[in-house]
Amino acid sequence: MAASRWLGVSINTRSSLAYQAGLSILLGALLLTLCFSFYFYDRTYREQLQTADQQLQQLFDTVENSAAVAAYLDNDEIALEVARGLSRNDIVSAATITSLTGMQVSSGTELSMTTPGIKSFALESPFISGDTVGSITMLPNHDLIKASAQTAAWRHVFITSIQSLALVALAIFLVHRNLSAPIKRLAGQLHLIPPGSKERLQCPRSHENDEIGLLIKDTNRLLTATQNTLDGERRLREYAESLERQFRLIFEKASCGIALVNAHGKILMHNPSLEHMLNITATQTDFRNTPFHSFFADPDQVRTLLERAHHANNPVTKDLQLKPTNDETRWLNSLISKVTDEDGEMIVECILYDISERTAREQQTQFEAERDPLTGLYNRRAGFRKIESAVQQAKETSSRCAFILVDLDKFKPINDNHGHDAGDLVLKTVAHRLSSHLRQHDIVIRWGGDEFLIIVEQVNHSARIAEKLLQTLQDDIDLGNGLQVSIGASIGISLFPDHGDQIEDLIQRADVAMYQVKESGRNHYAFYATAQA
Amino acid sequence: MQKLFNIVMLSILLLVAAQAPAGIVVIVNNENPVSELSKREIIDIYMGRNLYFSDGKLALRLDHPPTSGEREQFYQTLVKKSVAQMNAYWAKLLFTGRASPPLLMGDSEQLLDTVRNNRNAIGYIEESNLDGSVKVVGRVD
Numbered sequence: 001m002a003a004s005r006w007l008g009v010s011i012n013t014r015s016s017l018a019y020q021a022g023l024s025i026l027l028g029a030l031l032l033t034l035c036f037s038f039y040f041y042d043r044t045y046r047e048q049l050q051t052a053d054q055q056l057q058q059l060f061d062t063v064e065n066s067a068a069v070a071a072y073l074d075n076d077e078i079a080l081e082v083a084r085g086l087s088r089n090d091i092v093s094a095a096t097i098t099s100l101t102g103m104q105v106s107s108g109t110e111l112s113m114t115t116p117g118i119k120s121f122a123l124e125s126p127f128i129s130g131d132t133v134g135s136i137t138m139l140p141n142h143d144l145i146k147a148s149a150q151t152a153a154w155r156h157v158f159i160t161s162i163q164s165l166a167l168v169a170l171a172i173f174l175v176h177r178n179l180s181a182p183i184k185r186l187a188g189q190l191h192l193i194p195p196g197s198k199e200r201l202q203c204p205r206s207h208e209n210d211e212i213g214l215l216i217k218d219t220n221r222l223l224t225a226t227q228n229t230l231d232g233e234r235r236l237r238e239y240a241e242s243l244e245r246q247f248r249l250i251f252e253k254a255s256c257g258i259a260l261v262n263a264h265g266k267i268l269m270h271n272p273s274l275e276h277m278l279n280i281t282a283t284q285t286d287f288r289n290t291p292f293h294s295f296f297a298d299p300d301q302v303r304t305l306l307e308r309a310h311h312a313n314n315p316v317t318k319d320l321q322l323k324p325t326n327d328e329t330r331w332l333n334s335l336i337s338k339v340t341d342e343d344g345e346m347i348v349e350c351i352l353y354d355i356s357e358r359t360a361r362e363q364q365t366q367f368e369a370e371r372d373p374l375t376g377l378y379n380r381r382a383g384f385r386k387i388e389s390a391v392q393q394a395k396e397t398s399s400r401c402a403f404i405l406v407d408l409d410k411f412k413p414i415n416d417n418h419g420h421d422a423g424d425l426v427l428k429t430v431a432h433r434l435s436s437h438l439r440q441h442d443i444v445i446r447w448g449g450d451e452f453l454i455i456v457e458q459v460n461h462s463a464r465i466a467e468k469l470l471q472t473l474q475d476d477i478d479l480g481n482g483l484q485v486s487i488g489a490s491i492g493i494s495l496f497p498d499h500g501d502q503i504e505d506l507i508q509r510a511d512v513a514m515y516q517v518k519e520s521g522r523n524h525y526a527f528y529a530t531a532q533a
Numbered sequence: 534m535q536k537l538f539n540i541v542m543l544s545i546l547l548l549v550a551a552q553a554p555a556g557i558v559v560i561v562n563n564e565n566p567v568s569e570l571s572k573r574e575i576i577d578i579y580m581g582r583n584l585y586f587s588d589g590k591l592a593l594r595l596d597h598p599p600t601s602g603e604r605e606q607f608y609q610t611l612v613k614k615s616v617a618q619m620n621a622y623w624a625k626l627l628f629t630g631r632a633s634p635p636l637l638m639g640d641s642e643q644l645l646d647t648v649r650n651n652r653n654a655i656g657y658i659e660e661s662n663l664d665g666s667v668k669v670v671g672r673v674d
Contacts, residue, residue: 069625073582077629126622127576127612 018180022172029164036160041153048145048152052091053119056138059086060121063136068123071099071134083107086138093141097123099134111137182212186219193223196230257332257352260339261306265291268347277332277354279325292350297321297329309336309348319355330356372446374424375431383445383453387503390443390455391496401455401496402462405510406434406469408450409488409522422479426487433472438465453507459495466491466525474523490517491525499528556660556674557607560645560667562652570671576612578655580622581632586653594635595644595656603641607657610673 063082070078079097086095087107094108111118119138125131186201193199200223203216251258257274259267267274267288274280278295280287293302302320309316315337322330333353338346370382378386387403394401408430415423427450434444434452447453456465470491476484492514494506509528517526559575561567566588570578577583578592586592597604599616608614614622623634638644641658648654648667657673 066625069622072580073626073632075626075629075631077631078625127580127614128573129613 016180017183018172018176021175021179022168025171026164026168029168033157033160033164037153037157040156041149044152044156045146045149048149049140052140052145055089055091056119056140057121059089059092059138060136064121064123065126067097067136068126068133070097070105071103071123072125072127074099074101074103076103076105079103079105080107082136086136090144091141092138093143094139096137097134098137099123100132101134103134109139111139113137115139117142179212182207186212186216190219196227196234198227200224255353257350257354259292259350259352260347261292261350262345262347263310265293265303265306267292274352277330277352278322295323297323305334305336306348309338310346312338319359330354331359332356375427375446377431377435377452378443378445380445380447383443383447384503386443386445387453387455390457391501391503394457394496395501399457400459400498401457402459402465403494403496403506403510404454404456404462404466404469405447405492405494405507405514406452406454406473407490407492407514407518408473409490409518411450411487414485414487418479418483418485422483422485425479426477426485429477430473430487433475434469437468437472453510462493462495463525463527466493470523470525488523490514490522492517492528493525494528556672557603557610557657558660558663558669559655559657559671559673560648560663561655561670562648562650563666563668564652565668565670567670568668572611572671572673575671575673579611579635581626581634590653593647593651593654595647595654596635596637597644597657598637598640601640603657603659607673 063086066078067082069075070082079099083095083097083105084107086092092108094106094111096104096106096111098104109115113120115137117139119140121136121138122132123134123136125133182204189201193201200220201216203213207213207216251271254271254273257271257277259270259274261267267290275287278287291299293299293306296302298321305316305318305320315335317333317335320332320334322332324330331354333355335351335353337349339349340346370378372379377383390401393399408426411423411426414426427446430452431444431446434454438444438454438456439458441457443455445453445455454465454469456462458465470489473487473489476486478484492510492512494500494509494513496506499509500506513526513528516529517524520526559570565586567586574583579594584592597607599620605616608616608619623632626632638647638656641662644656645658645662645664645667648656655670660672663669
């Protein structure tokens with residue numbers, strides 16, 4: 001199948017405008033030619049018949065005299081001659097002359113009045129006008145007339161067809177030149193213009209004011225609109241892409257851990273920092289199935305927090321301790337807020353900051369503020385606050401507590417004889433021995449230079465505690481260089497609320513008891529005795 | 534005065550009488566049983582269509598010389614044809630051998646004489662030439 005190819009635009013010849021128009025015109029012309037030809041044939045045939053009638057009339061006029069005489073006289077010789085003469089004409093196939101008195105002469109077929117298509121002429125007497133003496137009957141040669149009409153009609157068809165073909169060719173040429181070719185050119189141009197480009201169709205000067213010009217103008221307007229739309233969309237897409245890149249960068253490079261968690265604690269989405277924070281290693285692929293709260297030291301607390309965030313309108317913030325790994329305690333500051341995803345499911349967004357170092361630093365600072373730098377025990381000021389809270393708690397719970405004041409014996413000589421370093425070493429050793437023989441909750445305070453105040457809750461065991469402390473303090477203390485010293489202690493004990501409910505009083509009374517021990521020989525303990533006051 | 538009137542009237546009458554054409558009559562022998570012929574019968578006999586009288590005898594048709602006034606008047610009045618036309622008619626029929634023109638007479642006397650002496654003769658003469666020796670069977674006006 002033939003196809004015309006023009007700048008990549010392929011159009012089947014059969015579907016081209018010029019072909020279609022040409023075909024339509026050709027078919028129309030053929031139909032019209034056919035109709036006209038039938039009409040023309042019919043008319044020509046009638047005309048030929050009419051002409052034949054006229055010719056017959058003329059023939060009759062020519063022979064009327066002789067025929068009339070023949071009929072008048074019943075002269076069959078003249079009649080035969082006339083009849084033969086008539087039938088010798090092309091348009092007459094037979095002729096008969098009859099007289100009223102009985103003569104009948106024929107040339108060719110014998111004709112009667114009933115023969116179809118005959119032409120009959122009356123013969124008048126040559127001598128008496130108005131007196132009919134006979135008739136001439138002629139049969140026109142219909143085959144000849146028909147053939148003649150057909151020839152004329154065919155000639156007409158031929159001429160009309162030639163004319164039609166010429167007009168069709170002209171029409172096809174004009175359609176092609178004025179319509180097809182410009183449209184084809186336009187289609188080719190349009191095909192080459194990529195969507196969104198600045199290129200426009202060029203309007204030929206000859207088409208500026210016609211439909212093609214209009215088409216070009218409108219097409220160019222569409223191209224402009226398309227370009228603007230595409231430009232807008234491209235800018236928007238670039239903007240969206242850059243935004244997405246930035247957001248991704250923020251998300252992935254953020255120092256804080258970000259996680260989206262659903263109502264069941266499942267981590268839906270997270271960033272690399274979160275993995276790092278939760279100590280998730282690359283091999284731990286199933287962590288996504290591990291509930292978010294189970295990473296924390298107090299899962300219930302976290303779960304409660306997540307639930308609260310679900311129902312709260314404002315973000316919830318809290319410092320959370322992670323489940324310890326390798327004896328390392330880490331703290332995360334968590335900002336938890338609810339978001340709603342596209343499916344309408346409520347999920348929470350957790351933003352986690354590792355605040356372990358800050359917490360450690362704060363704890364260190366607090367430690368340094370509260371502790372005696374040499375011994376690590378509470379200093380006097382922080383210790384007093386501890387005592388206050390302990391007493392307060394005892395008051396609230398109606399429980400008791402014991403104030404144990406420990407004063408080292410023979411400490412001053414060590415300082416004097418072995419120097420301050422040796423003294424410090426002795427103090428550190430003592431502090432260590434005291435702490436290790438006491439419970440976690442017991443408060444141990446370096447109250448003075450070589451004076452230690454201990455608050456214990458187990459009042460009933462306070463005597464035994466005092467004994468244990470005395471015992472451990474009596475052990476030799478190694479100063480290095482093979483040098484060993486031995487110290488002892490005097491311990492005074494007062495009890496809350498037995499000996500008062502004021503801290504200052506209780507300390508003073510413990511001090512009184514301690515002095516009593518010093519005076520009575522040292523290295524012993526004594527309860528404050530009410531009688532002594 | 535009366536005399537002059539009479540003379541004028543007479544002159545007018547004479548003038549009128551001179552102007553009126555003399556009638557042509559068709560004549561046959563006195564012994565011919567035919568007493569009267571219609572115009573059609575006269576035409577048919579003279580034009581050769583019917584050559585017989587009603588008693589079955591062949592009619593002997595007689596004609597005046599071609600230049601005679603009677604002949605011209607006869608044919609003109611009877612069939613509205615000139616003498617030349619009648620000559621052409623007979624010439625046309627001559628070659629067929631089936632019809633012949635009437636017998637040509639030298640003058641009116643000879644014609645009258647022939648009718649007188651021939652029982653089957655038929656002819657025509659001016660009415661004024663009638664003398665009673667022949668029978669008039671028709672008038673051509």
